Amino acid sequence: THFGFETVSEAEKASKVYKVFENVAQKYDVMNDAMSLGIHRLWKDALLHVMHPQPGARLLDVAGGTGDIAFRFLDYIRSQQEKQQRRAMSLGQTPSWRDISDGYPAGGGAPESAVVVCDINKEMLKVGRQRADSRGVTTGLSWVVGDAEELPFNDDQFDLYSIAFGIRNVTRIDQALKEALRVLKPGGRFLCLEFSKVTNPVLERLYDAYSFQVIPVLGEVIAGDWKSYQYLVESIRKFPDQEEFKGLMEDAGFFCVQYFNLTGGVVALHSGFKL
Numbered sequence: 001t002h003f004g005f006e007t008v009s010e011a012e013k014a015s016k017v018y019k020v021f022e023n024v025a026q027k028y029d030v031m032n033d034a035m036s037l038g039i040h041r042l043w044k045d046a047l048l049h050v051m052h053p054q055p056g057a058r059l060l061d062v063a064g065g066t067g068d069i070a071f072r073f074l075d076y077i078r079s080q081q082e083k084q085q086r087r088a089m090s091l092g093q094t095p096s097w098r099d100i101s102d103g104y105p106a107g108g109g110a111p112e113s114a115v116v117v118c119d120i121n122k123e124m125l126k127v128g129r130q131r132a133d134s135r136g137v138t139t140g141l142s143w144v145v146g147d148a149e150e151l152p153f154n155d156d157q158f159d160l161y162s163i164a165f166g167i168r169n170v171t172r173i174d175q176a177l178k179e180a181l182r183v184l185k186p187g188g189r190f191l192c193l194e195f196s197k198v199t200n201p202v203l204e205r206l207y208d209a210y211s212f213q214v215i216p217v218l219g220e221v222i223a224g225d226w227k228s229y230q231y232l233v234e235s236i237r238k239f240p241d242q243e244e245f246k247g248l249m250e251d252a253g254f255f256c257v258q259y260f261n262l263t264g265g266v267v268a269l270h271s272g273f274k275l
């Protein structure tokens, strides 16, 4: 490959991945929209739709970068709370969180939903923090530098774990999956959004042409960085397909593993539970 990733050591791959995201951090969000024609927003919305988090849920978003999943999570929780309040009001009840659902803090206080964004790259997190400031998000969100393969969290901490377009950058996927399982509470859910194998041969040819010929050019024109975007395309091609990744999740110990293809398999959403 461009970086010769097949021949470099795990440590070298990790340091190259780090440099790629350090280089692209400031332009990452603009590039995401440009490269996917805005479709990454729909894929991320689909992740939240399937996750369907409820007030009080604690999410760990690994490889969370500039916070796209975290902001969606907080918006989704807010919309669920509003829905529940409206329902309670229409039933003539005074909405207290204890009435609306079980499991909320005693005393009827608002449930404490929280999302922790964990990423190995502090430049990506810096951009995320700036976005949080400009959106005025002050509570329920924290940013932690950490490696998916060695998460800086205790066991059984989170109801939900997500990783969007991150796991293909991790050196030892099996180790990252084991860590995901460790930090989830029993009954917790793992969700992974990642580029995958296009199922339709015609779409596959179009997609290949777009990926190899258009994306590095966009990388050069918008971010002045051909190499990083060439790496992104190559890393997508090397990532296990839908069934293989499902197998890796099962090997790691997840149950009820299933996946959904989005945009003809350009992206797959995998889900599994810790029992």
Ligand code: SAM
Pocket (backbone or CB within 6 Å): 017, 021, 062, 063, 064, 065, 066, 067, 068, 069, 118, 119, 120, 121, 124, 146, 147, 148, 149, 163, 164, 165, 166, 169, 170, 171
């Ligand atoms: N999840 C975000 C999104 O969907 O917009 C960012 C995805 S970005 C393509 C990949 C992210 O994975 C980068 O922020 C990178 O720093 C992070 N990453 C790469 N290797 C990692 C690792 N071992 N542990 C945690 N994060 C990692």
